[in-house]
Amino acid sequence: MKMLDNADELILSTLSKNSRQDIKEIWDFLRDHGYDLTEGEIETRITKLEEDHVITGYTISVDTKKIKRRTIRVALVTFKISQHLPSRLEGLKKYLVDAPFVLFSGRTRGGYDWICVQCFLTEEMADEESDIFRNLFGDIIQTYEVYDFMPMKDPAFGVLTHTNNEYRKFLSEWTPPFLGR
Numbered sequence: 067m068k069m070l071d072n073a074d075e076l077i078l079s080t081l082s083k084n085s086r087q088d089i090k091e092i093w094d095f096l097r098d099h100g101y102d103l104t105e106g107e108i109e110t111r112i113t114k115l116e117e118d119h120v121i122t123g124y125t126i127s128v129d130t131k132k133i134k135r136r137t138i139r140v141a142l143v144t145f146k147i148s149q150h151l152p153s154r155l156e157g158l159k160k161y162l163v164d165a166p167f168v169l170f171s172g173r174t175r176g177g178y179d180w181i182c183v184q185c186f187l188t189e190e191m192a193d194e195e196s197d198i199f200r201n202l203f204g205d206i207i208q209t210y211e212v213y214d215f216m217p218m219k220d221p222a223f224g225v226l227t228h229t230n231n232e233y234r235k236f237l238s239e240w241t242p243p244f245l246g247r
Contacts, residue, residue: 070120073096073101073103073111074111074115074120075109075229076095076096076099076101076229077096077108077112077115077122077229078093078115078120078227079227079229079232080092080095080096080226080229081112081121081124081144081245085124086124086126089105089109090105091115092108095106096108099231103128104130106186114201123138129193134187134246136185136186136187137185137186137187137188137189137191137192137214138169138184138186138214138215138216138217139183139184139185139186139192139212139213139214139215140181140182140183140185140212140213140214140215141180141181141182141184141196141199141210141212142178142180142181142209142210142211142212142213143178143179143181143182143184143207143209143210143211144177144178144179144180144208144209145180145206145207145208146181146205146206146207146208148205148206150205151206152205154203154206155206156207157202157203158180158203158206161199161202161203162182165184167184167185167186167191167195168182168183168184169183169184169185170182170183183215189214192212192214194211196210215217227232
């Protein structure tokens with residue numbers, strides 16, 4: 067697989083905001099960013115991104131203000147030093163990958179060893195899962211902190227594919243003139 071070029075990154079960026087847009091809309095977006103590709107070239111690039119498993123599927127975006135409020139919980143974990151830690155981490159990873167309520171989860175470097183962002187239908191479900199998690203993995207947990215999170219912005223997975231140009235454009239709109247950017 068070749069490295070993605072700027073046009074591919076722009077295609078990913080626009081599709082992450084609306085995966086149902088048609089080729090004409092993508093063509094307009096690319097043209098606005100200085101690319102003059104044909105609709106056929108765009109379709110070929112999208113197909114290649116799918117074949118290379120860069121695009122692994124298409125999903126929906128939900129207006130969370132129109133559904134019942136969920137409990138979003140952030141779990142921060144540090145582990146005990148243990149000879150069994152590597153094998154127990156494999157079980158932890160499987161649990162978190164398979165869990166339907168886990169939004170993000172991963173190993174960190176810094177004050178915590180693991181951070182997990184979860185979404186539950188109710189606070190009671192979140193509390194129940196916390197108890198089960200501590201029972202399942204308590205032998206490797208040094209500290210376990212959970213915080214309920216009240217988002218100010220809906221999840222925007224487009225942030226995973228924003229481009230350098232989009233970043234620079236945003237900064238130019240928000241950076242005060244005296245900072246000289």
